[in-house]
Amino acid sequence: MISAILMMAGSASRMHIKENKVFLPLGDKAIFEYALDLFLSYSFEVICVIRKEDRNQLRKYEGKVKIVYGGKTRQESVYNGLKEATEPFVLIHDAARPFVSKETIESCIKSLRENKACLVVAPCKDSVYQKTPLKTIARSELVLAQTPQGGRTKDLLEVHQKALEEGFKATDDISLLLKYKDQMVELIESDDVNFKITTQLDYITAKEWIKHA
Numbered sequence: 001m002i003s004a005i006l007m008m009a010g011s012a013s014r015m016h017i018k019e020n021k022v023f024l025p026l027g028d029k030a031i032f033e034y035a036l037d038l039f040l041s042y043s044f045e046v047i048c049v050i051r052k053e054d055r056n057q058l059r060k061y062e063g064k065v066k067i068v069y070g071g072k073t074r075q076e077s078v079y080n081g082l083k084e085a086t087e088p089f090v091l092i093h094d095a096a097r098p099f100v101s102k103e104t105i106e107s108c109i110k111s112l113r114e115n116k117a118c119l120v121v122a123p124c125k126d127s128v129y130q131k132t133p134l135k136t137i138a139r140s141e142l143v144l145a146q147t148p149q150g151g152r153t154k155d156l157l158e159v160h161q162k163a164l165e166e167g168f169k170a171t172d173d174i175s176l177l178l179k180y181k182d183q184m185v186e187l188i189e190s191d192d193v194n195f196k197i198t199t200q201l202d203y204i205t206a207k208e209w210i211k212h213a
Helices: 031-041 052-061 074-082 102-113 153-166 174-180 200-212
Strands: 002-007 045-050 066-069 089-094 117-123 128-130 135-137 143-152 185-189
Touching: 002 031, 002 074, 002 143, 031 045, 031 089, 031 102, 045 052, 045 074, 052 066, 066 074, 074 089, 074 153, 089 102, 089 153, 102 117, 102 143, 102 185, 117 174, 143 153, 143 174, 143 185, 153 174, 174 185
Parallel strands: 002 045, 002 089, 045 066, 117 185
Antiparallel strands: 089 143, 117 143, 128 135
């Protein structure tokens, strides 16, 4: 029923390291294995979108996952993954978010079964300002986008194709659905633990968290 696309083709430029951050150790696993093992436990069709030079990192998962090479941007990489998805619904997740919970995945599955797209979000806790003109925006009206994000595979493939044709760039996948489709999107509230490991501070935080999880 569900294909899960795991995004693993990033460069980790904001961590100022040469290696791909998702292969860094975190507890007794690599970062990427937390989400991957969770998806495999649901018997999803798992599609790992990687850089060619990282292929050897997935040797133990050969035969369990599909391996697809990423593009120049995240958007191109997602599109490459979508083209290999064979299930009617798809979830797209950043491998750099290792602590996505079973509860969040269950809520996503429920949304997809109800034929809704889903967007995992976290509450906005800081005050937010618009720069020009300078003014505050009520944080009660704001959420922070996370992953997984998902919907019907054919719809997401279609909107990615349209964006490619028009040269439209987006930072996530639901924004493309909102631009090109009249699709009901369910917001699924997650928590602080589903953060993305982007900086060295995030990695330190993750290593501390795993000690107490």
